[in-house]
Amino acid sequence: MLDNLGKNLTNTMKKLAGMSIIDKEVVKEVIKDIQRALIQSDVNIKLVLNLSKTIEDRALNEEPPKGVTPKEHVIKIVYEELVNLVGEKAQEVEIDKKPYKILFVGLQGSGKTTTIGKISRYLQKKGFNPAIICTDTWRPAAYEQLRQLTENMNLPLYGDPENKDALDLAKKGLNEFKKQDLIIVDTAGRHKEEKDLLDEMEEISAIVKPDEVILVIDGTIGQQAREQALAFSKTTKIGSIIITKLDGSAKGGGALSAVAEIGAPIKFIGTGERVDDFEAFDPERFISRLLGMGDIRSLIEKAEEIAKDDIDMDSVDAMMSGKFTLKDMYSQFEMMNKMGPMKQVMNMIPGMGSKLPKNASQMTEEKLGKYKILMDSMTEYELEHPEVIKQSRVKRIARGSGMRNEDVKELMKYYNVTKKAIKGFGKRKMGGPMGQMMR
Template identity: 70%
Template structure:
């Protein structure tokens, strides 16, 4: 179900809200459970308690409580369990007595569809489920099936995982999810993502330069960095009404790969070249290609894309800053050539 990864995502979400969570690993069943959690929590500077040599989940829970007794938020990672595993279901009941959690959260894999309902009902009989997190939701029909099945338990769906990245995690909003499912976009989420991940001053300066025709490779690199922070391209396009179904996942992936290649090439340029791309003639193209480990033709592709983007954005500036779907499609199309 992606339970351990979800703990990392929940920690990141809580950190953004100003909390300092700690994590206790009581999963003694899955090999390398502690190691995976250790790597995740270290990356986010989140304290972790666990002992891979201790196979007593109840003992680990008691010691973890003592270790973090002064923490306001402690997340306990328990072993994943199937409704048929009576021993593990019983263990969960005992852990519930020891931890006395403010909220027990069930993590469900969104790709299992209607089967999610059986799993959720089995757990609700063993413990009071405070809320549910559904992972691997990308707007698929199976995701909708999992949601309708889980809803029968009466436990609210609190969060959904929408991708592989640590930030692909959000509060569940039924209207937004249904809107994305129907291909109608989700402007509210798009605005929130932009507010969370984009530096407003850099974005405004870049956009002003673009619309005035003063667009440089520095601006283009800033634009690429902002796009990366927003998340996977297909996910962002799905939030734009009418765009999600126009560009395939394969085309989006191709675009992301090309952007990464362009960023590598720009890293091989001097500041002067980045600020004034007109000076990049053949000898400079050769040097940039060698430094980036690419063909000279690929550097020329980058410069062609830059010039076309500059021309397109200058034209938009003359029309009062309106970016129509045709202009967006043309810009995407340049990446896919």
């Protein structure tokens, strides 16, 4: 789906994840890449410029929340702003009365008939029994196409290829199906003049009194999508939008971002010709997929949770002042434990899974567990003043924890290396093993 846009955005995120420092230059470069990707996939230039400006402002001026690295913060901003571009929250079709009437509008060729089949299947699976009314008197094959589709799916259909009065067909169909729980009214997608088509939509809408009007838009038409959506929204209140043909390398960015401006949510997308090539549209899931960060949301949530817990602040303060004890290291380990299995955390960061820094990959969960057990055998004083841990204490700690002297020495070596590294980091927010990995 949207192969090129996805590939370009994923590469941008990978590049960002591979950067060692996030500064103004990096932010600008990332924004340039995003601009290029969006413009290539037909998103309106003005929208792209607005988006870039917002991302830049936020990335350069917002402080990352506690416990979130600058890099994660920029990823989060890009993600959030792209989600805003296509509509924020996922929205369902809420069938809250009987019969619930849906009016389908859209130009011929947009995929309206196919989509009626798709949404019927979707709603059938939710336990509803859609009945279809065909009011397209313009295209002779329209009734036949719907007849085949509904026959295959066992759906009741009302239509009459002999009747050329769309309004009459709508009235009769509604009367026929008044006991159904769900009625879907198909309409013509073409007339001699566009104005005639739009007038007819207005009249049909007045008769059907739909609970929801769904506009179907061809995802490959780029920015014309916006004009189409505007034209239809003048005839009847568009409640939701379905974008079709977003499979493969379609440049659907135009339609996706343009229609979001109309104020009606995109509720579904079509991703192929078959009846099951249909997805409820969830802006967050959609964008994280495009950015290639399977699970960035949960990574961000975890980072936010940790920020809320505030557990690292004492050790961060200690590090800022150049003091870093075993106790600080212990709380960093706790934080790492909270993030979940190390590998999993790293995989959530695009481009990181395969490129674990050496230090981080050496720090396996097994080791983390071992180090924690060793530290549990130390006294409070030892944790605060690691320099006192010499031979006799090493022996006692090893014995107390059921481990070998070498294990204690290994932990102390790790501590010393980390402490040294932290000094090198200067005034960065997160030092230590955590910092090395997340940067």
